[in-house]
Amino acid sequence: MTSPAATPQQIILKATCPTGSGIIARVTSFLFECGCYVSELAQYDDGDSGRFFMRARFHVESGEMTLEQIQEQFPPVAAGFQMQWSMHLADAPMRSLIMVSKFDHCLADIMYRRQKGQLNMDISAIVSNHKDLRPMAEREGIRFVYLPVNKDNKLQQEQVLLDIIEETDTELV
Structure with a gap:
């Protein structure tokens, strides 16, 4: 031992x-x-x-x-x-993709904890069905992907999301 x-x-x-x-x-x-x-x-x-x-x-x-x-x-x-x-x-940063909507409180908390070293993650992208949080992603230098979803394109957008996950070698969504 x-x-x-x-x-x-x-x-x-x-x-x-x-x-x-x-x-x-x-x-x-x-x-x-x-x-x-x-x-x-x-x-x-x-x-x-x-x-x-x-x-x-x-x-x-x-x-x-x-x-x-x-x-x-x-x-x-x-x-x-x-x-x-x-x-x-185990201590390598985890490749993570963050999915958000319109409200910034959860993303702001994740960004703050990441900056303070409380979350060991490498954010590969931020994906949203709204454009509201694009400025926050850009301020942090993180790729922002706008994926508007409606009943007619849901399956296609899910495939786009899966492609992004694979392309960015994301481990955690």
């Missing part, structure tokens, strides 16, 4: 794949083989979609493995389950 004085870098693994047996066993065995200690593990099997979701928080407990080395060695594990995955340091 790592001594309390040392604070090892925490790493987050997020993964999704088709539902199947042995996913948790294989992933945690791989991490063990890399000298890692898993401190948190959450998983969910969505029966409706047939998808399995997993999030693990871990650190290297023994050995000299780096995040980059673990990332280089993980693809064969992922390939065995047709897994989409990402690994990053």
